[in-house]
Amino acid sequence: MDANTTKVCQIIDRLCQLARDAGREDLSRRMSATRLRVVDPSARVVVVGQLKQGKSQLINALLNVPVCRMGDGETTSTITTIGYAEEPHARLIVSDSAQDVIDSDARPGPVQTEGERAIPIPMDDISRDLARAPEAGGAQVLRLEVHVPSPLLQRGIVLVDTPGSGGVGSPHAAATLGLLAASDAIIVASDVSQEYTAPEMSFIRQVTELCDNALCVATKTDLYPMWRDVVAADVAHLRRQSNDVDPLPVSSLLRSHAIRLDDRDLNEESGFPGILEFLETRVLAQASTTMRRLVMNEIRSVTDHLSLAVRPELETLKDPGAREAIVAELERARTEARELSSRTALWQQVLGDGIADLSAESDHDLRNRTRRLLKDYESRIDAGDPAKFWTQLGEDLKNDIAEAVGDNFIWTHDQSLAVAERVADSFSDTGDVAIPRLDLAAIGHEISPQTGLTDLEQQPTGVVHKVVTGMRGSYGGMMMFGMMSTMVGMTMLNPFSVAAGVLLGRKSYKEDAEMRLTRRRSEAKMAVRTFVDDVLFEVGRESRYRLRTIQRVLRDHFREIAEQTTRSLTESIKAAEDGARTQVADRDARSRRLEASLGFLDEVSAWAAGGCREHVG
Ligand SMILES: Nc1nc2c(ncn2[C@@H]2O[C@H](COP(=O)(O)OP(=O)(O)OP(=O)(O)O)[C@@H](O)[C@H]2O)c(=O)[nH]1
Ligand SMILES: [Mg+2]
CATH class of the missing domain: 1.20.120 (Four Helix Bundle (Hemerythrin (Met), subunit A))
Structure with a gap:
């Protein structure tokens, strides 16, 4: 936790206390929720693309940890989220609700309140096909959550590997626009064996409309010597669609070699520094600005609520x-x-x-x-x-x-x-x-x-x-x-x-x-x-x-x-x-207490307002 985060947490804790003293659990709950966000910020980056484009290997090479199931014979069958933890561990999240059926349009309402259940899975098992894991006991597998120690993840990035779309007979395999609408960034992977196909083009257009932070990567450059021509053709396609995105050529294979050999030049050649820069300057920076604004707004609003109760009492006391x-x-x-x-x-x-x-x-x-x-x-x-x-x-x-x-x-x-x-x-x-x-x-x-x-x-x-x-x-x-x-x-x-x-x-x-x-x-x-x-x-x-x-x-x-x-x-x-x-006797003591609270609230309010202006404007 950096100094700034510590300061924000201290302020939140004191506001929580004041809210509780004033009997306002609603406000203290609001502050507790805010605190959770502050200490555990996360930016979700979803990797999508059609089947076998090298999505999983890209994530593995990025983290230098074999977390995602990948390879010629293997395929990603479950949405996999990869987040940070000091100790590696994995859990399978399965649905925990008896589905209650809505049988007609005439009976709307919440379809189901989806419960979830987490089943710990040994790390050795994460490369298995878990979509129909016996551990789930027949329940529907929603996703696999893997946690590994990685400096990149520690900074608040959560990577999401998705099943390739377009798989025959695997309708569920499609990553979804719903998932994308809720993510902080999207990486669209397409290998350089061929130019963008029409469905890929329309998908890229939709992705860029839906999310400001989209990165297109052209994968497996080591495998196809003609990759520059393919990327140039892709750029031409994108421009025709008035899309100014430039696909970033990358090779997960080169990246892995570069890490193993500790070879800087090779790492440059792999294109991965470009992905890291994207995550750094676009995703993390934006996530922290958004978070800061949200937190400041919450703090300011709760402060206003609390001052509202204190001020009139203080005035009448005086x-x-x-x-x-x-x-x-x-x-x-x-x-x-x-x-x-x-x-x-x-x-x-x-x-x-x-x-x-x-x-x-x-x-x-x-x-x-x-x-x-x-x-x-x-x-x-x-x-x-x-x-x-x-x-x-x-x-x-x-x-x-x-x-x-x-x-x-x-x-x-x-x-x-x-x-x-x-x-x-x-x-x-x-x-x-x-x-x-x-x-x-x-x-x-x-x-x-x-x-x-x-x-x-x-x-x-x-x-x-x-x-x-x-x-x-x-x-x-x-x-x-x-x-x-x-x-x-x-x-x-x-x-x-x-x-x-x-x-x-x-x-x-x-x-x-x-x-x-x-x-x-x-x-x-x-x-x-x-x-x-x-x-x-x-x-x-x-x-x-x-x-x-x-x-x-x-x-x-x-x-x-x-x-x-x-x-x-x-x-x-x-x-x-x-x-x-x-009573006159109690008045002074009470006034002093209220004045102290009000002083603190005013100070926090001004600070939060400053923070908001600084980042909103
Ligand atoms: N030479 C080379 N092969 C790669 C590279 N990236 C991926 N591959 C190969 O491409 C195949 C598919 O890779 P995956 O990472 O499993 O692809 P995916 O998009 O996750 O596939 P699905 O999850 O099945 O959709 C594997 O055989 C990889 O070894 C790369 O940078 N260079
Ligand atoms: Mg995969």
């Missing part, structure tokens, strides 16, 4: 004769309290309307996107014989739908932030209102940087929907590319029936050919439409659930602020009355 002034003060406080409650009604309306509108608009947005796609695909089918390009068509549709759903997610995410801001605005007169960090992924949990991994992973929301079971998992946190098992069903549905033609005579075969083509086309269109409908249905339901959860988080957050303010005012009225009644 001048008990000023009855009129006291009455006026009480009146003012009461009016303020009443105003506040009318504002409360206003923000609740803003919130309710905002979410309801957003839900409808989000649905509309997705429908528009898919309608356009449907049209395109129908013209494609009409332009030829779908039997001939059916597999390709399915592949393209899968990617296009994933992109549309991803864009819809980002749009809805942005809009929900805007709703949060509007709600905060209707609060604005009551002082600084911290907008809760809208980790769409962390929703349903306490809002803190540590949470977030739980709600968004592959937890089934309890619905067993036969057709689209696969995509539900990844949509549980919105989807990326390559996730829809529905496509498996679609490719099996083959409109091209061979047997019939062989048995028919030549002439009649020719006559029938026209008819069969027409039938194939209409079957193909039907299949595409059914698929899109299934997607709309699932996504719509998931999206509504998410928005309801956002609404609940925002409502609780602002309600708490409103209640705290009302409570502070009530306490201040009471304190003023007490002050006027205090």
Whole structure:
């Protein structure tokens, strides 16, 4: 803990004590939560990409510890978080709730309050495939948490290795935009064996829209001598998309050799210093600024609450004769309290309307996107014989739908932030209102940087929907590319029936050919439409659930602020009355105590305000 952190903690501890003395457990709880953030800051960096792009080896080489399962025959099957601990240890986090099923849209509400259970796992076992570990006893494996001593992790970085996306038959393998929306930085890995593919390009676009800190790495440069050409082509693709990101060429193999041989030049050549610089100057720096601002805001707000109770009492103690002034003060406080409650009604309306509108608009947005796609695909089918390009068509549709759903997610995410801001605005007169960090992924949990991994992973929301079971998992946190098992069903549905033609005579075969083509086309269109409908249905339901959860988080957050303010005012009225009644003998001692507290509160308030200005402006 550095000197600054120690100072902040001391201040927080004293505020906690003052809050408890004043009987305000609500405020002391708020301070305790803040303290946790101060002592355990973390910036979550998620590594994503398609299958076998070298994500896991990149993490291992970065830390110089073999923490991630990797290799030709091995694959990352579980989301793995790697954080710091002096003693290496690992735990498997499994779901601990009997899923309660929502069987229809008409019965919304919290789908499940997901409990989690941690099962310690020997470090030797972390390279096993743990997705179906017997230790879990059949419960769903949510993630693997590994802790190792590493200077980089000690500074507050938590790395997250994700299963490669695009794996055939592994819909859950997709890293999710939900996970990404809740992360502090994203590293997108793609090896230099080939240029960016179309799905990778749309994914990179979505990632950069969702997260300010995105780094693209071009991996395995040692393996492909032509890597410079590939990277140049990638840059050209990115520029066409008006994306000014530059992929960073790296080689995990060279990095490992460099560390083993203690070879500086080789380390430079591996490209890893670039990743470290990214983590240092972008991720850690930004995380600490954000954290500082949040902490300062919390401290200032709690200080204000506490001063509110102390000041009136002190004033009446000093001048008990000023009855009129006291009455006026009480009146003012009461009016303020009443105003506040009318504002409360206003923000609740803003919130309710905002979410309801957003839900409808989000649905509309997705429908528009898919309608356009449907049209395109129908013209494609009409332009030829779908039997001939059916597999390709399915592949393209899968990617296009994933992109549309991803864009819809980002749009809805942005809009929900805007709703949060509007709600905060209707609060604005009551002082600084911290907008809760809208980790769409962390929703349903306490809002803190540590949470977030739980709600968004592959937890089934309890619905067993036969057709689209696969995509539900990844949509549980919105989807990326390559996730829809529905496509498996679609490719099996083959409109091209061979047997019939062989048995028919030549002439009649020719006559029938026209008819069969027409039938194939209409079957193909039907299949595409059914698929899109299934997607709309699932996504719509998931999206509504998410928005309801956002609404609940925002409502609780602002309600708490409103209640705290009302409570502070009530306490201040009471304190003023007490002050006027205090016996002359006790007055001096009480005044001295209150003055000391107030002096401290004023000082902290000014300090916190300074800190805020310093970093906000
Ligand atoms: N030569 C070379 N090979 C690499 C490098 N990075 C990864 N590989 C190889 O590429 C293969 C895949 O590496 P992983 O790290 O498992 O890739 P991944 O993206 O985590 O794969 P999944 O988790 O299955 O999606 C392994 O055989 C690695 O040895 C590199 O920098 N150089
Ligand atoms: Mg991997």
